[in-house]
Amino acid sequence: xxxxxEKDKPIARKLLTAGCCARCVxxxxxxxxxxxxxQPLQAxxxxxxxxxxxxxxxxxxxxxxxxxxxxxxxxxxxxQSEGDAxxxxxxxxxxxxxxxxxxxxxxxxxxxxxxxxxxxxxxxxIKSEDYQFDTLVLSVSLPAQLCVREVIGSLLTFRExxxxxxxxxxxxxxxxxxWVMQNLLLKExxxxxxxxxxxxxxxVEFNHPDxxxxxxxxxxxxxxxxxxxxxxxSVFTRMAVIKALEKIPDATFLRQYPCPPAQPTRCCYLPDIxxxxxxxxxxxxxxxxxxxxxxxPWLIDGERRMESSVEELIAEHVLSAFRxxxxxxxxxxxxxxxxxxxxxxxxxxxxxxxPHRSRFSRAEMKQLQETINKxxxxxxxxxxxxxxxxxxxxxxxxxEDKSKSxxxxxxxxxxxxxxxxxxxxxxKDLVVDQKTPLRVLHRRALAVxxxxxxxxxxRFLDSHHFYLELKTxxxxxxxxxxxxxxxxxxxxxxxxxNSDTDILELDVEVRKMCIxxxxxx
Amino acid sequence: MEQVEQKDVEEKxxxxxxxxxxRWYRADMKDKPCEDHCILQxxxxxxVVTLAETHPILQEGRTIQTINxxxxxxxxxxxxxxxxxxxxxxQFLTEFAPLCRITCTDKTEYTIxxxxxxxxxxxxxxxxxxxxxxxxxxxxxxxxxxILPKFEExxxxxEKLLSREQFxxxxxxxxxxxxxxx
Numbered sequence: 001x002x003x004x005x006e007k008d009k010p011i012a013r014k015l016l017t018a019g020c021c022a023r024c025v026x027x028x029x030x031x032x033x034x035x036x037x038x039q040p041l042q043a044x045x046x047x048x049x050x051x052x053x054x055x056x057x058x059x060x061x062x063x064x065x066x067x068x069x070x071x072x073x074x075x076x077x078x079x080q081s082e083g084d085a086x087x088x089x090x091x092x093x094x095x096x097x098x099x100x101x102x103x104x105x106x107x108x109x110x111x112x113x114x115x116x117x118x119x120x121x122x123x124x125x126i127k128s129e130d131y132q133f134d135t136l137v138l139s140v141s142l143p144a145q146l147c148v149r150e151v152i153g154s155l156l157t158f159r160e161x162x163x164x165x166x167x168x169x170x171x172x173x174x175x176x177x178x179w180v181m182q183n184l185l186l187k188e189x190x191x192x193x194x195x196x197x198x199x200x201x202x203x204v205e206f207n208h209p210d211x212x213x214x215x216x217x218x219x220x221x222x223x224x225x226x227x228x229x230x231x232x233x234s235v236f237t238r239m240a241v242i243k244a245l246e247k248i249p250d251a252t253f254l255r256q257y258p259c260p261p262a263q264p265t266r267c268c269y270l271p272d273i274x275x276x277x278x279x280x281x282x283x284x285x286x287x288x289x290x291x292x293x294x295x296x297p298w299l300i301d302g303e304r305r306m307e308s309s310v311e312e313l314i315a316e317h318v319l320s321a322f323r324x325x326x327x328x329x330x331x332x333x334x335x336x337x338x339x340x341x342x343x344x345x346x347x348x349x350x351x352x353x354x355p356h357r358s359r360f361s362r363a364e365m366k367q368l369q370e371t372i373n374k375x376x377x378x379x380x381x382x383x384x385x386x387x388x389x390x391x392x393x394x395x396x397x398x399x400e401d402k403s404k405s406x407x408x409x410x411x412x413x414x415x416x417x418x419x420x421x422x423x424x425x426x427x428k429d430l431v432v433d434q435k436t437p438l439r440v441l442h443r444r445a446l447a448v449x450x451x452x453x454x455x456x457x458x459r460f461l462d463s464h465h466f467y468l469e470l471k472t473x474x475x476x477x478x479x480x481x482x483x484x485x486x487x488x489x490x491x492x493x494x495x496x497x498n499s500d501t502d503i504l505e506l507d508v509e510v511r512k513m514c515i516x517x518x519x520x521x
Numbered sequence: 522m523e524q525v526e527q528k529d530v531e532e533k534x535x536x537x538x539x540x541x542x543x544r545w546y547r548a549d550m551k552d553k554p555c556e557d558h559c560i561l562q563x564x565x566x567x568x569v570v571t572l573a574e575t576h577p578i579l580q581e582g583r584t585i586q587t588i589n590x591x592x593x594x595x596x597x598x599x600x601x602x603x604x605x606x607x608x609x610x611x612q613f614l615t616e617f618a619p620l621c622r623i624t625c626t627d628k629t630e631y632t633i634x635x636x637x638x639x640x641x642x643x644x645x646x647x648x649x650x651x652x653x654x655x656x657x658x659x660x661x662x663x664x665x666x667x668i669l670p671k672f673e674e675x676x677x678x679x680e681k682l683l684s685r686e687q688f689x690x691x692x693x694x695x696x697x698x699x700x701x702x703x
Contacts, residue, residue, distance in 0.1 A: 411535055438667065439541060442565040446603050446642055483537050486569065487647050487654065487662035502535045
């Protein structure tokens with residue numbers, strides 16, 4: 001039943017004697033027809049021949065050229081294992097009446113673990129997680145000891161007989177597994193294409209704790225390949241193991257590791273199936289109308305200092321609509337807790353992590369925006385839309401170049417009249433030198449930053465109050481310009497008015513400027 | 522009318538200090554009578570060293586002749602340089618570390634002390650140019666220095682200092698001096 005040539009015969013015999021499965025035999029015979037692997041292992045015909053023959057491995061050869069789909073009318077027998085019939089007690093239930101011996105090279109990955117039962121299990125998980133997707137990519141992670149056992153396979157076959165078969169022609173376990181499993185998944189999930197690149201990834205990670213110690217002899221043989229890790233994770237990563245196996249001479253290998261290896265009693269097991277959808281990015285503009293709302297959560301020593309935050313008010317509804325696990329918030333600049341954000345609003349972007357839903361129409365996005373706006377009077381969102389990953393990194397772009405408009409409510413110690421403020425209107429491009437304000441000095445470096453106040457205008461209120469409107473360079477500390485910050489911002493409003501002044505309220509007006517990466521709905 | 526209005530203003534005048542700082546006092550620093558210091562502690566733990574209203578420099582209409590940040594041959598507070606977010610390089614001060622020496626025109630000399638442990642971030646160079654700032658606005662523009670206490674010590678540094686109420690009660694118990702503190 002195997003599409004093997006005459007020259008493959010000794011290889012197959014050797015592998016089968018060692019207890020390898022049919023698919024591993026195909027791999028080492030460099031059979032690259034995917035269909036050959038997809039034939040079920042436990043077909044009834046196989047079973048008959050297993051019970052009939054005993055220890056002899058009988059292989060019939062087939063003369064077909066490799067590319068033609070082989071006729072599977074021959075049978076192959078697998079030798080009985082010495083011990084009891086192995087049971088994979090961990091996860092995969094074995095159908096009755098099967099003698100299963102776990103392949104010592106693939107540790108069962110190419111046996112029951114890529115069968116219909118397993119495929120149904122994977123599909124079950126995918127369906128229960130309820131993701132929205134058109135295509136999926138299957139990502140497979142195999143334990144490092146499979147690399148070691150693959151070398152055994154090579155040693156059993158090529159290296160001993162000096163056969164000139166190129167190592168690169170041997171089909172990798174991962175590849176063969178995917179050939180089988182992807183096909184089965186296609187059948188279970190109608191309408192979904194299993195591809196090599198997709199926004200939705202299904203990850204299967206196989207473990208085999210029984211043989212984790214297989215790699216340990218490599219540490220003694222090639223100590224420089226294994227760097228101690230900072231975390232508690234094992235130092236025997238796939239990369240390190242592969243590197244060591246390339247270095248170690250065959251003779252040393254054979255001394256340390258039994259060839260053929262002992263038959264494992266259990267196959268690999270699959271702790272769980274991980275579904276991951278690529279992040280989706282949304283962007284928009286927000287207004288903040290509340291003077292007691294921070295942009296991001298305000299926590300000190302794990303204790304919340306102020307209720308809620310701009311990002312949380314937005315994220316709450318976005319996360320539930322996209323059914324995402326988490327988010328990263330980024331905005332073009334920020335404002336203090338007690339400052340309102342007026343005008344067209346401050347641009348922001350959010351990365352939504354592992355969203356179960358990723359497609360939204362414009363109408364649906366508008367609906368989501370409405371939901372956010374209805375839910376709170378403290379903020380308002382506009383131009384909410386799905387954008388590319390680039391938008392996130394471009395958010396900070398040009399922050400330095402922008403100019404900002406502010407309105408401050410100023411208190412004066414000295415009694416003033418409207419005429420006293422007239423000179424302010426004539427001040428153009430005033431350069432102020434601002435030492436790092438004391439209120440942020442604990443987290444910023446001490447420096448003097450020159451900033452330009454392009455223009456100002458005033459609205460008289462009463463003898464001790466007026467509104468001051470400013471257009472300034474980005475990064476200007478307005479509060480410190482008004483009250484002087486112990487004289488560390490020069491010149492400041494106190495000096496200009498020759499009176500102690502203080503700032504009672506501040507609003508920032510963010511205008512729609514040259515941001516081109518996303519438009520308005 | 523103007524006067525009443527002005528008084529109202531005084532009473533409910535907003536102030537940056539009231540909003541963000543706590544006032545702590547060290548009375549009779551180094552046992553020198555009335556040499557009171559006021560430490561303004563910001564909610565972010567940064568401290569500003571200032572003269573308390575009761576300090577002799579601010580009394581009896583004194584004028585300042587010199588302010589000297591060179592406290593020894595080897596050390597000038599003007600040479601203090603901090604770099605980076607962690608403010609590396611700042612001179613580390615203990616409570617009794619002198620910050621500067623002030624000489625008045627009537628030949629009286631006073632040393633201003635740190636009063637708290639911490640890293641010196643900056644000294645006020647504006648008062649070198651304009652010593653009057655110290656007399657007119659001792660609590661704001663006329664500050665002496667900015668100090669950053671160690672994170673672990675930010676709460677404990679105030680243990681040795683007096684709160685506003687405690688300070689006021691200390692002051693009220695003093696024998697009447699020629700000019701009363703305002």
